[in-house]
Amino acid sequence: xxxxxxxxxxxxxxxxxxxxxxxxxxxxxDDPHKFAIVHKVFGxxxxxxxxQELPVHQRIDAVSSLVYEANARVRDPVYGCVGAISYLxxxxxxxxxxxxxxxxxxxxxxxxxxxxxxxxxxxxxxKSLLLSNNSFNNLQHYLxxxxxxxxxxxxxxxxxxxx
Amino acid sequence: xNSRCAACKYLRRRCPPDCIFSSYFPSxxxxxxxxxxxxxxxxxxxxxxxxxxxxxxxEATESMYYEAQCRVADPVYGIVKTISLLNQExxxxxxxxxKVQAQIAxxxxxxxxxxxxxxxxxxxSNFNNSLAxxxxxxxxxxxxxxxxxxxSM
Numbered sequence: 301x302x303x304x305x306x307x308x309x310x311x312x313x314x315x316x317x318x319x320x321x322x323x324x325x326x327x328x329x330d331d332p333h334k335f336a337i338v339h340k341v342f343g344x345x346x347x348x349x350x351x352q353e354l355p356v357h358q359r360i361d362a363v364s365s366l367v368y369e370a371n372a373r374v375r376d377p378v379y380g381c382v383g384a385i386s387y388l389x390x391x392x393x394x395x396x397x398x399x400x401x402x403x404x405x406x407x408x409x410x411x412x413x414x415x416x417x418x419x420x421x422x423x424x425x426x427k428s429l430l431l432s433n434n435s436f437n438n439l440q441h442y443l444x445x446x447x448x449x450x451x452x453x454x455x456x457x458x459x460x461x462x463x
Numbered sequence: 464x465n466s467r468c469a470a471c472k473y474l475r476r477r478c479p480p481d482c483i484f485s486s487y488f489p490s491x492x493x494x495x496x497x498x499x500x501x502x503x504x505x506x507x508x509x510x511x512x513x514x515x516x517x518x519x520x521x522e523a524t525e526s527m528y529y530e531a532q533c534r535v536a537d538p539v540y541g542i543v544k545t546i547s548l549l550n551q552e553x554x555x556x557x558x559x560x561x562k563v564q565a566q567i568a569x570x571x572x573x574x575x576x577x578x579x580x581x582x583x584x585x586x587x588s589n590f591n592n593s594l595a596x597x598x599x600x601x602x603x604x605x606x607x608x609x610x611x612x613x614x615s616m
Contacts, residue, residue, distance in 0.1 A: 341511075343504040350502075350538060358539045365543040369530065377511060378519045381542045382526040388549040395556035402563040409570045 308335040313344060322351050326363040334367055341370040469496040474505055483512050487524035495528055502531040 306317035307324035312335055317324060323344075327335040338347055347366065351359050373380035470484035471477065473496050478485060484505075488496040499508055508527065515523050534541035 341507065342502065343507050346502060346504050350534075354538055362539045365540045368543050368546075369534075369541060373511075373530075377515055378523045379526045380530060381546060382529055384546055385542070385549065388546065388553065392549060392552050392556060395553060395560060399556060399560045399563065402560060402567060405567055406563060406570070409567065409574075413570070 305329050308332045309339075309344060312336060312339060322348055326351075326360060337370045337374055338363075338366050341373050342366060466490050469493045470500075470505060473497060473500060483509055487512070487521060498531045498535060499524075499527050502534050503527060 304317075306315075306329060307321055308327040308329050308331060309323035310317035310321060311329060311332065323335065327338075335344075342350075350366070351362065354362055369381055372384060376383045379386070467478035467490060468482055468485035469488040469490050469492060471482060472490060473493065484496070488499075503511075511527070512520050512523065530542045533545070537544055540547075
């Protein structure tokens with residue numbers, strides 16, 4: 301192999317790749333698409349500034365996240381990563397509801413198995429009421445957990461995204 | 464009296480009648496454009512908006528602003544940290560759900576006097592349509608985050 305070839309950034313920008321090129325460690329020449337997409341969304345100048353403001357040991361993670369964001373924005377020009385978050389939040393809510401229902405079902409089963417310990421004079425209606433009250437209380441507990449498990453903080457000033 | 468939009472004020476230029484930024488960066492919120500410009504650059508924002516149908520540009524601007532704020536707040540991971548945490552939360556919820564559904568299957572097997580636990584069929588209603596199979600829609604960012612999700616504490 302001869303002298304080092306320019307990194308993907310300098311190839312795309314058609315400039316000489318300096319020894320201390322800030323992009324070179326993160327945008328190797330064998331993956332031109334990676335820099336192309338980041339440049340398209342953020343711009344080389346902005347990426348350079350962002351990397352310069354970070355300590356060296358954090359730059360690789362920053363580049364990974366920028367590439368991820370840029371890919372999401374190209375795939376979905378309107379919502380980008382925010383669309384992904386909305387989708388994932390819905391998944392979390394659905395799973396938590398399913399979990400709450402399943403937990404309630406377990407409780408019902410356990411209570412039914414313990415039924416012989418209940419007062420025998422209790423009639424069927426009273427038993428149903430007792431079971432449904434306990435189920436409801438537990439479901440409420442899980443529902444309140446689901447609504448409080450809101451990873452997105454306030455910037456959008458909305459309870460849920462894109463309703 | 465026509466005043467310049469926040470973008471044109473920031474860029475110190477005349478604000479034309481057909482300025483692509485004016486509808487989305489009003490002059491009373493200069494910080495909004497400043498955030499987005501800092502991350503994306505005015506030129507890129509303009510190009511992106513031009514490629515989007517007009518009725519979707521407001522939402523596109525909103526999402527860009529949100530992402531820009533996340534990046535300013537966390538210059539290393541930006542909004543991707545949130546995605547990673549959500550993926551972890553989903554994975555955890557799926558594990559919990561699988562455990563509980565296995566318990567239900569076990570209890571049902573006991574009730575029906577079936578001791579062959581390995582042949583017990585899991586309830587089919589929800590888990591098999593689970594979101595685990597749809598997780599590929601948004602690949603998990605492989606970042607070595609040191610953030611612990613709140614449910615693990």
